[in-house]
Amino acid sequence: MPLKIDSAELRVVRLPLLTPFTIATGTMHEKLFPLLVLKGNGVEGYGEGVMDPYPDYLDESLAGAMDLLRAVLLPQVIGKSFDNPEALAQHLSPWRGFTMARACIEMAFWDLWAKSLDLPLKTVLGGSKSEIEVGVSLGIAPLDVVMERVAQHVALGYRRIKLKIMPGHDVAIVAAVRKAFPDIHLTVDANSAYTLADADVMMALDDFALDYIEQPLAWDDIHDHAELQKRMKTAICLDECIRSVADARKALASGAARVINIKAGRVGGHLESRRVHDLCAAWSVPVWCGGMLEAGIGRAHNIHLSALANFRKPGDTSSASRYFARDITNEKLETKDGLMPVPAGAGIGVTLDWAYLDRVTESRERFPA
Numbered sequence: 001m002p003l004k005i006d007s008a009e010l011r012v013v014r015l016p017l018l019t020p021f022t023i024a025t026g027t028m029h030e031k032l033f034p035l036l037v038l039k040g041n042g043v044e045g046y047g048e049g050v051m052d053p054y055p056d057y058l059d060e061s062l063a064g065a066m067d068l069l070r071a072v073l074l075p076q077v078i079g080k081s082f083d084n085p086e087a088l089a090q091h092l093s094p095w096r097g098f099t100m101a102r103a104c105i106e107m108a109f110w111d112l113w114a115k116s117l118d119l120p121l122k123t124v125l126g127g128s129k130s131e132i133e134v135g136v137s138l139g140i141a142p143l144d145v146v147m148e149r150v151a152q153h154v155a156l157g158y159r160r161i162k163l164k165i166m167p168g169h170d171v172a173i174v175a176a177v178r179k180a181f182p183d184i185h186l187t188v189d190a191n192s193a194y195t196l197a198d199a200d201v202m203m204a205l206d207d208f209a210l211d212y213i214e215q216p217l218a219w220d221d222i223h224d225h226a227e228l229q230k231r232m233k234t235a236i237c238l239d240e241c242i243r244s245v246a247d248a249r250k251a252l253a254s255g256a257a258r259v260i261n262i263k264a265g266r267v268g269g270h271l272e273s274r275r276v277h278d279l280c281a282a283w284s285v286p287v288w289c290g291g292m293l294e295a296g297i298g299r300a301h302n303i304h305l306s307a308l309a310n311f312r313k314p315g316d317t318s319s320a321s322r323y324f325a326r327d328i329t330n331e332k333l334e335t336k337d338g339l340m341p342v343p344a345g346a347g348i349g350v351t352l353d354w355a356y357l358d359r360v361t362e363s364r365e366r367f368p369a
Contacts, residue, residue, distance in 0.1 A: 002081035003116050005109070008074055009037040012066070012362040015295055015324055022140040024166035024193035025056045031293050032362075034066060035328070037352075038108045045112025046348065048298035050265030051100040057191075057292075058100075058219060058240060058266065065101035073105055074367045085110050089271045099243055099268040106269030107301050115347040120304065122342055125270055127307025131339045135160030135314035136322070137189065137291065140169055143176060150177055150184075157337035159314040160185040160211065166193045171204045178208045185314070189214040192240055196224050202232060211313070212237040212259045222247070226256035235259050239290055243267055245275040252283050259313065261290040264305055265298070273305055281310040291316030296329030300348040303333065307342050314338070328357045 015031045022028075034049035053062045073092060082088040088109050092102045114121045122128070136158040138149050150161055161181070163173060165188045174188060187210055194201065194216045202216060212235040217224045219240035229236045235258035242248050242260055244267060251257045260280050264273045280287045289306040292298070302317050319334045320327045327333070329350040331343060343349025 002083050003040055003113055004081040005038050005040045005077050005079070005112075007039045008078055008367040010066075010069060010074065010365045010367070011035045011357075012062075013295070013328065013357065013360050014362050015328070015360055017293070017323055018325055020139075021293060021323075023164045023189070024140070024191040028293065031295060031323070032062065033295065033298075034062070034069065034104060035297060035357075036069075036104050036108045038105070038112050040112055041116045043112060043115040045108040045110070045115060046297045046352065047104045047106070047108030047111065048294055048301070049100055049104040050263065050292040050294065050298060058243075060098055060100050065098060065104070068095075068098050068101050069104065070365060070367075073101060077105060078367050082109070085113055085269075085271055089269065100265050103265045103267070103269040106271065107264060110270050111301070111347040118346050120342070120344065120346065121301070121348050122304040122307035125274060125305060125308060127304065127309070129307040129342060131341045132303060132306040132311065132317065133159045133314040134318050134335045134338055134340045135162055135185070135187075135288075135316060136318045137162045137316050138164065140164045140166060143173060146173055147176065147180060150181060154181060154184055156335070158318065158335070159338040160187060162187045162189055162214070162316070164188075165190050167198065167201070170201055174205060174208050174210075185211050187211045187214060187237070189239075190216040192217060192219040196227060199228065199231065202228060206232050206234050210234050214261060215239040215241065222251050222254060222256045225251070226254040229255055229257065237261055239263070239266075242276065245272060245279055248276045248279050252280070252285060258285060260285060260287045262287050262305070263290040263292060264301060265292060266290075270301070270305060274308070277308050277310050286310065286312035288313035289315035289317060291318075293323055295324065296320060296327040296331070296333055296350055297348065297352075299333050300329070300343055300350045303340055303342055304348060326356060328353055328360065
C-alpha cells in the first residue's frame with residue numbers, strides 16, 4: 001500500500017563534542033548537521049545528514065545541501081505517495097551528486113516505511129543480527145595521548161582500534177601501538193592525506209600486521225589506489241572514493257581495494273548501501289560501516305544497516321557517550337564488550353528527546369510552510 005509523505009520538518013542541529021576530534025583534514029569541536037522528520041500515516045521517520053559545513057570530506061557542503069533540500073528535494077516529495085523506498089529513490093535519481101542530501105530524505109523514508117509496517121529497519125533491509133561488532137576511531141594526538149586512548153578502548157573490549165594518520169604522524173605512532181598491543185585488530189585511516197610519492201610510508205606501514213589501510217590516497221582517485229594495492233600485502237580499504245555501487249564495481253574490478261567502508265550518507269542512502277553490500281558479498285569482499293560522528297538518529301541507522309550479513313568487520317558505531325555529553329535521542333546507544341545491540345522496535349528503534357533537541361536546534365523549517 002503506498003505511503004504518503006504528508007509533511008516534513010528540517011532542522012539544523014549543533015552538538016558540542018566532548019573532545020576535539022582531529023584527522024588529516026582538520027579538527028572538529030562540534031557536530032553541525034541537518035535533522036529531517038518526515039510525517040505520514042500517523043508516524044514519523046527520522047533522517048540525519050552527514051555533510052560537513054565545508055567540503056573538506058567530500059565535495060558537498062551543509063549550505064549547498066540545505067538549499068537543495070528546501071528548494072528542490074523536499075517540495076518534490078511532500079504530498080506524494082510512494083510504494084516503497086525504491087520508488088522514492090527513483091524519484092530523486094535525476095539529480096546529480098548531492099548524495100548526502102538525498103540520503104537524508106531516503107533514510108528518513110526508510111524509517112517511516114518500516115514504522116508503517118511495524119517492523120525494525122534491519123528486517124526490511126534484510127538484516128538479522130541482534131548485535132554488531134564495534135571498533136573505535138581515535139583521532140590524531142600526541143603519542144602519550146594516543147597510547148592512553150588505545151589502552152582505554154582495548155580494556156573496554158572494542159573489537160578493532162583505528163588510528164587516524166597524516167604525514168608526520170604515521171609510522172612511529174603505529175609502531176609504538178603495535179609494540180604495546182601486538183595482538184589487537186589494528187587499522188589506520190589517512191583520509192586521503194598521501195600520494196603515490198609517499199609509497200615508502202605505505203611500505204613501512206606494511207610491516208605492522210594491519211587489518212587494512214583506509215583511504216590513503218586522493219578522495220576521487222580509484223586508479224592510484226589500484227597501483228598502490230599492487231605493491232602492498234596489507235589490504236586497502238576505500239571510503240571517500242566509493243559513492244555508488246558503480247564506484248565499488250570499478251574499485252573491485254581494478255584491484256583498488258580488498259575491503260570497502262560503507263557509509264549510507266555518503267552513497268545516497270540505504271538502497272545504494274545494500275547494493276554495494278551485495279556486490280562486495282558476490283566478490284567475497286568484506287564491508288564495514290563507517291561513521292561521521294553521527295548523533296543518535298544517524299547512529300541508529302548505521303547500526304541497523306550493519307545487521308546485514310556481509311558487514312563482517314567491526315564498524316565505527318561506537319558508544320554515543322564517547323562524543324556527546326547528551327544525545328538527541330531518549331535511548332542510549334552504548335557498546336558493551338565490543339558489541340552494540342541493534343535497537344528493538346519499529347523503524348530505527350529510537351525516539352527524539354524533543355526538549356533537548358529544541359535547545360540545540362539552530363534553525364527549523366516546516367514543509368509545507
